[in-house]
Amino acid sequence: MQFERPKQLREALALLDAQSWDILAGGTDYYPGLRDNAPTRPVLDITAIGGLRHIRRESGFWRVGALATWSDLVAADLPPAFEGLKLAAREVGSVQIQNRATIAGNICNASPAADGVPPLLTLDAEVELSSAIGIRRLALAEFITGNRATMLTPSELVTAILVPETSATGNSRFLKLGARKYLVISIAMAAVRVDSSSDGRVSDAAISVGSCSEVAKRLPALEQAIIGCSSAEACDAVNAGQLAGLVPIDDIRATADYRSAAAVELVRRALLSCIERGK
Numbered sequence: 001m002q003f004e005r006p007k008q009l010r011e012a013l014a015l016l017d018a019q020s021w022d023i024l025a026g027g028t029d030y031y032p033g034l035r036d037n038a039p040t041r042p043v044l045d046i047t048a049i050g051g052l053r054h055i056r057r058e059s060g061f062w063r064v065g066a067l068a069t070w071s072d073l074v075a076a077d078l079p080p081a082f083e084g085l086k087l088a089a090r091e092v093g094s095v096q097i098q099n100r101a102t103i104a105g106n107i108c109n110a111s112p113a114a115d116g117v118p119p120l121l122t123l124d125a126e127v128e129l130s131s132a133i134g135i136r137r138l139a140l141a142e143f144i145t146g147n148r149a150t151m152l153t154p155s156e157l158v159t160a161i162l163v164p165e166t167s168a169t170g171n172s173r174f175l176k177l178g179a180r181k182y183l184v185i186s187i188a189m190a191a192v193r194v195d196s197s198s199d200g201r202v203s204d205a206a207i208s209v210g211s212c213s214e215v216a217k218r219l220p221a222l223e224q225a226i227i228g229c230s231s232a233e234a235c236d237a238v239n240a241g242q243l244a245g246l247v248p249i250d251d252i253r254a255t256a257d258y259r260s261a262a263a264v265e266l267v268r269r270a271l272l273s274c275i276e277r278g279k
């Protein structure tokens with residue numbers, strides 16, 4: 001089995017240009033995905049590439065490099081708008097997993113239950129894709145196309161997740177419901193980011209729900225409906241109708257009906273906490 005661990009991004013992109021590889025970062029999705037089998041496809045381990053492990057402000061964006069881990073994110077000095085993403089980070093597996101697993105790996109794996117996706121959607125995150133012929137950028141909402149499906153082509157590597165500074169405003173929250181408190185795959189989750197005016201009313205909102213559709217979804221109608229609302233009015237505005245665009249499934253973790261009801265409650269609680277904190 002072919003295995004490469006390049007030290008330079010240029011080298012990695014040349015390898016990706018020449019043939020198809022399985023990309024390996026923290027390996028916390030990759031190895032469980034093999035089950036008890038050995039890898040059969042060539043593996044490109046990207047963990048030695050210099051310059052990809054950072055979280056910094058750069059040219060109008062907050063830039064989260066492809067090798068930044070969940071623990072790096074928790075430790076980073078970031079505006080309150082990232083609090084929801086930090087709360088999600090603390091829910092990804094255990095601390096050992098958070099020390100190893102990358103945020104980029106979470107979005108590339110594209111699980112419907114990926115904890116990073118709802119808060120990143122509320123931050124209007126974009127994905128930087130690099131290849132031997134150049135760099136392109138896609139909104140996260142366009143990048144993930146389905147359950148374990150993305151727009152990544154075989155010759156590309158995700159080199160960063162970018163959050164526009166214009167979206168890194170206000171306060172944010174993330175709530176996850178699982179069958180137990182810790183080390184659990186979510187039944188439903190909600191992320192909210194709210195800007196408030198001086199009287200404590202909502203002036204701008206971004207809301208998304210995960211684990212209730214193939215890909216986590218923003219709720220634009222609800223976001224509009226709560227503009228000008230107090231925290232109590234915003235909670236009242238959250239109802240099953242506003243979340244009707246979600247298509248939860250029945251599985252061993254929960255029924256579709258339970259997921260729908262849980263999502264409504266999680267969005268309400270996240271909004272209440274976020275708006276009250278912003279006062």
Ligand SMILES: Cc1cc2nc3c(=O)[nH]c(=O)nc-3n(C[C@H](O)[C@H](O)[C@H](O)COP(=O)(O)OP(=O)(O)OC[C@H]3O[C@@H](n4cnc5c(N)ncnc54)[C@H](O)[C@@H]3O)c2cc1C
Binds near residue numbers: 025030091093104
């Ligand atoms: C015990 C355990 C508990 C977990 N709990 C949670 C949880 O609570 N919530 C949650 O969301 N996840 C959880 N996970 C899943 C996992 O930890 C996360 O999704 C993690 O962020 C994946 O990052 P990684 O660096 O390990 O990715 P890897 O496993 O290295 O890669 C994941 C996928 O992304 C691709 N990839 C990785 N980096 C890139 C890149 N830069 N460019 C292109 N493709 C790339 C890989 O080819 C692979 O297909 C858990 C995993 C384990 C083992």
